Amino acid sequence: MSSRSDIERHHSTKSCRQNNRAYGICRTLVLAGICILPLSGCTSFVIGAGATAGVAALQERGFNGAVSDSAITAEIWQKFLAQDEKLFLDIEIEVVEGEVLLAGQVESTADELEAVRLSWQVDGVRSVHNEMSVGSGLSLMDNAGDLVITTKIKAALMFDGDIFAINFSIETVNGTVHLMGIAQNERERDRVIAHARETSYVKRVVSHIRLKDDANRQGA
Template identity: 50%
Template sequence: MKRLLTLFFLLALPSLLSACATAAGAGATAGVAASQERGLGVAIDDSAIHAKIWRLWLDTDPHIFLEVGVDVHEGRVLLTGTINSPQNRLDAVRLAWQVKSVRQVIDEIQVTDEGGVLDYSRDVWITAQLRSKVTFDSEILAINYSIETVNKVVYLMGVAQSEAEIDRVIRY
């Protein structure tokens, strides 16, 4: 009997730990959303839009989900990435528009066969450098911005506190 209880505990432990991680992750997400300029309610709506777009893409064609990035701010959806099929690009945009509460879809998806690990690594490095500069600038509320780089093109989306702040971010 003792052996059976030990086995049950060992099998149940991963589920219990993952539940803790989920709760902690949800708490952290709520904390970040509450501190953003757009407010908690809008951040929650944006997260729901994001999740619904991902679900539609996964149900339609997993390649879209894997190759296209999504950023949502105040119902505005920015689609970025590279994809090798014009039809997948059209599907990505069409499906994004199907989600309730989407106010605008900004299509910056590039249709190309080019790109690879080196290009992706370079883009990640560019994004990290810019995010670092914005984060450590005391005159910028960095949490309000999402930064994405695709083929050396930087996409910036968010809510600025002032014209001076957005000018400062763009100067980087």
């Protein structure tokens, strides 16, 4: 006869699997949305494709750059999903002007190398920043904490009148904040980094922010 602790452990395991499955379904739906509306991602479901296109046009990378980056993101996600569902679920992707950021926690070095290899197969990719770590999967509590951190930083950037928040992307994995985007100048870049560092529970900040006049920018 099963003990009470065995029953509780069974229910806990089942709950985690159900939550992971739900997350996978949600992410698949988001991917489908990106494939249908390359500009939009999640935003299109809320404000519509027309408004999203307007937002893209206001970004420093411009309308065409936003289209290209969204297409690259969607194709990388598709390759991950076709290769191994774990890659699709465990890795976060940000793309700015063809620069790809891969962040997350994968199960093995082989998975890490495979993710980088697949990313380089996509047309338009100019560089790949590997910020993945190898280890056991993050808990739901860790994921929730990361989401809170990202949300706080985004809010701080939006309410800072000296920062054009629309130009920056943020990914948080296990307390490490990854920043990408295009800053108008060093002062703006430093303010973005400072907001991230000053946010509660942030362990580390990794910046891949480029300056507007950086000669290495695509089309610069």
